[in-house]
Amino acid sequence: MSRSGATVKTAGRVVAPLPYARWMVQTPPSRAPQSTQGAVGAAYDAVAQAYDFKFRDELDGKPLDRRLLETLLDFVGAGTVVDLGCGPGHVTGFLAAQHALVIGIDLSPGMISVAHERSPELAFAVESMLSLPTADSSCAGALALYSIIHLTPEQRLVAYGEFARTLRHGGWLLVGFHIDSAEFAMGDVNHVTTWFGQPVDLAGFFLDPAAVVADLQSAGFAVMAKLERQPLPDIEYWSRRCYVLAQRLCPSRGAQRPDG
Numbered sequence: 001m002s003r004s005g006a007t008v009k010t011a012g013r014v015v016a017p018l019p020y021a022r023w024m025v026q027t028p029p030s031r032a033p034q035s036t037q038g039a040v041g042a043a044y045d046a047v048a049q050a051y052d053f054k055f056r057d058e059l060d061g062k063p064l065d066r067r068l069l070e071t072l073l074d075f076v077g078a079g080t081v082v083d084l085g086c087g088p089g090h091v092t093g094f095l096a097a098q099h100a101l102v103i104g105i106d107l108s109p110g111m112i113s114v115a116h117e118r119s120p121e122l123a124f125a126v127e128s129m130l131s132l133p134t135a136d137s138s139c140a141g142a143l144a145l146y147s148i149i150h151l152t153p154e155q156r157l158v159a160y161g162e163f164a165r166t167l168r169h170g171g172w173l174l175v176g177f178h179i180d181s182a183e184f185a186m187g188d189v190n191h192v193t194t195w196f197g198q199p200v201d202l203a204g205f206f207l208d209p210a211a212v213v214a215d216l217q218s219a220g221f222a223v224m225a226k227l228e229r230q231p232l233p234d235i236e237y238w239s240r241r242c243y244v245l246a247q248r249l250c251p252s253r254g255a256q257r258p259d260g
């Protein structure tokens, strides 16, 4: 049961604490198929406006997340920062208010269209983090907040490889993801079929922080910090979250100083 004390049942099964249940219907993890990238993009196309409306001001109520984003920028110093799976671009906008070079990429044309509309002065592009358009070592920083959650384990490894390829040696990466929730254990897949009243086919993975750290290390990152936190009452889906801050290793010299 959620802190608000409210739960919702579908077919006799408690599926989600309110208020999240208002915009989400779930199937049990045991029956959850994995969504194709096309289905993920289509799902976010369908909910882009509603997602933007719900989340556009979310950082106002998330001081810890704001500090993490600012810390990422502090470590990055100068250079391009890419927001991977930027959605409607509200985090991209927060970063761009403090950093000269920020770009957002997302698989969903609908999300990128909303991002362009909301922040026409910023650079956004429809791209996949599985095959980034960026040149090798061209970025100083990258973040992937709640976007790796839609990748299969194999796709996550491809994405981490792309993050490593795109970041310069000594560059910085921040990833954020769900660990578990009242309904889902670490390792479960949440297959959402209705979201914001739209039919969707969207798989979301609850990830093991130790596995994410190990995979990032294998991809060429040194992990600087791993933060696990509880959800914020009333404004967030009731899941534990994890943020990992990592630095792209220099193959010959190991982790670099931010200015190195």
Ligand SMILES: C[S@@+](CC[C@H](N)C(=O)[O-])C[C@H]1O[C@@H](n2cnc3c(N)ncnc32)[C@H](O)[C@@H]1O
Binding pocket: 037, 040, 041, 044, 055, 084, 085, 086, 087, 088, 091, 105, 106, 107, 108, 111, 127, 128, 129, 130, 144, 145, 146, 147, 148, 150, 151
């Ligand atoms: C839960 S939303 C998070 C959006 C934003 N980062 C935020 O924190 O609100 C996940 C986003 O990741 C995007 N996404 C999923 N798979 C992707 C991929 N392979 N490449 C780029 N974006 C992807 C989705 O289209 C969606 O906009």
